[in-house]
Amino acid sequence: MTRNLAPLALAGTAAMAVMLAGCTQGRIAPVAAAAVQSPAPADVSADPGDRQAFFGDLHLHTSYSLDAAASRTETLPEDAYRYAMGEPISYLGQTIQRHAPLDFLAVTDHAEYLGNVRLAMRGELDLPGDGWAELLADRSPGPTMFQLMSRAVAGLRGLDTPGLSNPALVHGAWQDIIAAAERFNRPGHFTTFVAFEYSPTPQSGGAAHLHRNVIFRGPDYPAMPFSATDSMHPEALWAYAEANRQRGIDSLMIPHNSNLSNGMAFQYDDFYGNPMTRAYAANRLRNEPLVEITQNKGTSEALPAFSPDDEFAGFELLPAGHGSGATAPTTEAQVRGSYVRYGLQRGMEIAERLGVNPFEYGLVGASDFHSGASASEEDNFPGGLGMGDDHADPRGVLQENSPVLGAPNAALSASGLTGVWAEANTRTALFDAMRRRETFATSGPRIRVRLFAGWGSTAGFADSANWASQAYRWGVPMGGNLAAPPAGARAPTLLVQAARDPLSGNLDRIQIVKLWRANGQSFERIYDVVWSPGRQVVNGRLQPVGNTVDVARASYTNTIGAPELFGSWTDPDFDPSQRALYYARVLEIPTPRWATYLARDTGVPLQEGTSPWLQERAWTSPVFYTP
Amino acid sequence: MILRRWLREPLLHFLLAGLAMFVLASWWEPRDDSGRTIHIGREDLLVFMQGRAQVYDADTFNALLDSMSADDREALIRDTALQEALYREARALNLAEADPLVRQRMVQQMRQILTDEAAGNMQVSDADVRAWFDAHQDQYALPPSISFSHVFLRAPATRAQAEGVLAQLRARHVSAAEAGDYGNRFLYQLNYADAGHDLVASHFGAGFADAVFAKHAGEWQGPVQSDHGWHLILPLRVTAGATPDFAQVADQAREDALADRRGRAAQAAMDALMQRYQIALDDGL
Numbered sequence: 001m002t003r004n005l006a007p008l009a010l011a012g013t014a015a016m017a018v019m020l021a022g023c024t025q026g027r028i029a030p031v032a033a034a035a036v037q038s039p040a041p042a043d044v045s046a047d048p049g050d051r052q053a054f055f056g057d058l059h060l061h062t063s064y065s066l067d068a069a070a071s072r073t074e075t076l077p078e079d080a081y082r083y084a085m086g087e088p089i090s091y092l093g094q095t096i097q098r099h100a101p102l103d104f105l106a107v108t109d110h111a112e113y114l115g116n117v118r119l120a121m122r123g124e125l126d127l128p129g130d131g132w133a134e135l136l137a138d139r140s141p142g143p144t145m146f147q148l149m150s151r152a153v154a155g156l157r158g159l160d161t162p163g164l165s166n167p168a169l170v171h172g173a174w175q176d177i178i179a180a181a182e183r184f185n186r187p188g189h190f191t192t193f194v195a196f197e198y199s200p201t202p203q204s205g206g207a208a209h210l211h212r213n214v215i216f217r218g219p220d221y222p223a224m225p226f227s228a229t230d231s232m233h234p235e236a237l238w239a240y241a242e243a244n245r246q247r248g249i250d251s252l253m254i255p256h257n258s259n260l261s262n263g264m265a266f267q268y269d270d271f272y273g274n275p276m277t278r279a280y281a282a283n284r285l286r287n288e289p290l291v292e293i294t295q296n297k298g299t300s301e302a303l304p305a306f307s308p309d310d311e312f313a314g315f316e317l318l319p320a321g322h323g324s325g326a327t328a329p330t331t332e333a334q335v336r337g338s339y340v341r342y343g344l345q346r347g348m349e350i351a352e353r354l355g356v357n358p359f360e361y362g363l364v365g366a367s368d369f370h371s372g373a374s375a376s377e378e379d380n381f382p383g384g385l386g387m388g389d390d391h392a393d394p395r396g397v398l399q400e401n402s403p404v405l406g407a408p409n410a411a412l413s414a415s416g417l418t419g420v421w422a423e424a425n426t427r428t429a430l431f432d433a434m435r436r437r438e439t440f441a442t443s444g445p446r447i448r449v450r451l452f453a454g455w456g457s458t459a460g461f462a463d464s465a466n467w468a469s470q471a472y473r474w475g476v477p478m479g480g481n482l483a484a485p486p487a488g489a490r491a492p493t494l495l496v497q498a499a500r501d502p503l504s505g506n507l508d509r510i511q512i513v514k515l516w517r518a519n520g521q522s523f524e525r526i527y528d529v530v531w532s533p534g535r536q537v538v539n540g541r542l543q544p545v546g547n548t549v550d551v552a553r554a555s556y557t558n559t560i561g562a563p564e565l566f567g568s569w570t571d572p573d574f575d576p577s578q579r580a581l582y583y584a585r586v587l588e589i590p591t592p593r594w595a596t597y598l599a600r601d602t603g604v605p606l607q608e609g610t611s612p613w614l615q616e617r618a619w620t621s622p623v624f625y626t627p
Numbered sequence: 628m629i630l631r632r633w634l635r636e637p638l639l640h641f642l643l644a645g646l647a648m649f650v651l652a653s654w655w656e657p658r659d660d661s662g663r664t665i666h667i668g669r670e671d672l673l674v675f676m677q678g679r680a681q682v683y684d685a686d687t688f689n690a691l692l693d694s695m696s697a698d699d700r701e702a703l704i705r706d707t708a709l710q711e712a713l714y715r716e717a718r719a720l721n722l723a724e725a726d727p728l729v730r731q732r733m734v735q736q737m738r739q740i741l742t743d744e745a746a747g748n749m750q751v752s753d754a755d756v757r758a759w760f761d762a763h764q765d766q767y768a769l770p771p772s773i774s775f776s777h778v779f780l781r782a783p784a785t786r787a788q789a790e791g792v793l794a795q796l797r798a799r800h801v802s803a804a805e806a807g808d809y810g811n812r813f814l815y816q817l818n819y820a821d822a823g824h825d826l827v828a829s830h831f832g833a834g835f836a837d838a839v840f841a842k843h844a845g846e847w848q849g850p851v852q853s854d855h856g857w858h859l860i861l862p863l864r865v866t867a868g869a870t871p872d873f874a875q876v877a878d879q880a881r882e883d884a885l886a887d888r889r890g891r892a893a894q895a896a897m898d899a900l901m902q903r904y905q906i907a908l909d910d911g912l
Contacts, residue, residue: 049807050818100829247680448815465779465817466807499814502829563855564814
């Protein structure tokens, strides 16, 4: 056991806190371990074709997070679970409730100062030092909120703040979080994951967000979360995860907000500035099988300037002039290290040298709301940042520039969700699906999308009722690695199906995004594969689906688009010697954005520059081809 | 003479009595954990090992201890003793008072202990659980649900065609597992397990949901029209909603009743504690 604990000792404060808190371990740890998951529901099918799409959120903050508490959010993990399950909860004095409940949720509070800003604001923790009393007493959304925030976020820079850096209290908050997750986990109906966010934001890197959510498989958990005050280098987080894995505590880490990483999310070197090695790439891949592509603070797929042939690249981007601490990426190197599509290309580039792709990511979407409410429905969005974007002040939200964004908060997204193809709604089934990357991201709606890749024709089964069962035998699902081409095969075929969210818009089209390497360079190309009936390709471009959005009424009709799209596509330019990957992107017809509903309900108009509608979408995990 | 006087000396009596008590105490409780001797038994090693690994599994660690080499065992004994020595030194320095972290930890512990004392072994009787359930029935209401397979015929298939397929399904006694061999690809699922009315309505339409929930389990029925075409239905299990069955939710109700009672008991314990204290305020506060 000594050997396994050695990496933990690297974790500095965490290890110290473990020792301090050690006296209670005997009692608390078995409680978590004893809450063993109930067996999966009896009628789980062994046929992968019977896997269902479960929808949930893997990134949500409650008042246990330093910045959420500073924003006057008062919700607890139990509120977050109740809301996700479809129950009404109280938020900023209002009762809110989802239209459609979620299937799973991970509460991912910032590990830094976990729970302690909340305690201080409740008067249960005295903080040494000047000025705290005034900041903590004021409950208005005014300037003191930003001052409190700027002091509280010291934790994200790896700094200790006397009183707030309190491992014993962090330990207590962590036990609360575990207990809440255990209490609300209902195998077969609703799954909770014990999780936290590791949030290093180095000032030296232009306040780059190197944040990661750590999702545990359960049923056992470490004594402490791992925070930026333990180490600012994600490598240390992976050591913590690996040490726990050796003890049977499995987890996976999901990097996110790469758009705020200042180019560091997908850089060539490790986080110490050394070139990656093969072992390093393998370790990174083992710990981080997924990356978040969309959320409240913007979508990180691609930028129009770098993907000029992608007419849908400019989707829900964080305003270019945002001053959210992190510098907006400007140089080409920064952009390519900040957006997922280019990161996927770089991964293949690195794999050419090392033989292992450190960025062989599956895709997920999440909210990152700091409200405790995973509210990803445009027509039912209460805001996500506590008093920071309180809808009780619609003028502040729609018209006034946020000091953080450099634009109104109306620019933020009511996004997103993760879809998981799994046999049952249980921790093990969902976690294992995430491990094999059988996941997709959506910007909020419950769009269901399936993707299979294989060699040879699909004509024999594509319209069968049990086509999915046959497709699993024919090829690999999203997230998979395509096998080598059999003799005589010229190119891989992709089979895609998408069905609309019954509560949202019809579907416009399914696209395949192909990324590949040739002659030492990266390429991308986007193909329209299948679209709603009655439209033509003119001059190489598919005619737009149209737009039924009535901005004044904040309404749309499903008179355009299609409820289901299904198609297959064979790569016309396949070269078996080139590394490639393929992911599907599904677009909805235009529907009103959340700010448009708020404008209608309050009479406060949108500011010029705020888009009144959007084309919600889903992104599948890629299928990877390695020569 | 001198001896006799000595024998009457109270100080000697006192010393002898002390010695006797010491001997007795040593025999009664041979361990001395306050001085410079650290006694270590098997149980101490096991507690230390489990605490260090943060894994609590007596069987595994018993086996591990038995299989240890002499060198490893010696190192383990030294680590265990070192921890105890450091702990004693810390106590001697009264670190608990000096370090606010430890002080807070103790407060937290005490709160936990009081709560555990008041509520830890608390039980709820079957009658209590039943009473809780009766008072909170809404919380446990089970919505109706249905498990079914279906065969889908996409528009423009007609009702007559669907009736033809139904006849086939019945004649061949097609099982749920074989249903996928018939009909067209459906945009959502082929099989539904314990699906609620809302879910079925969202995938097929409200009229379809009403119709399918009125079916009985065990045989192919239909055709039923949905938003997408015609369906033949094989209900496998139809579960009525309304009154929740107590036996089904008894475990959950027991947990909820217990949590409620524990919460109340913990609060009462804190109130009782504070009754034993008076708060003396500084002047002017």
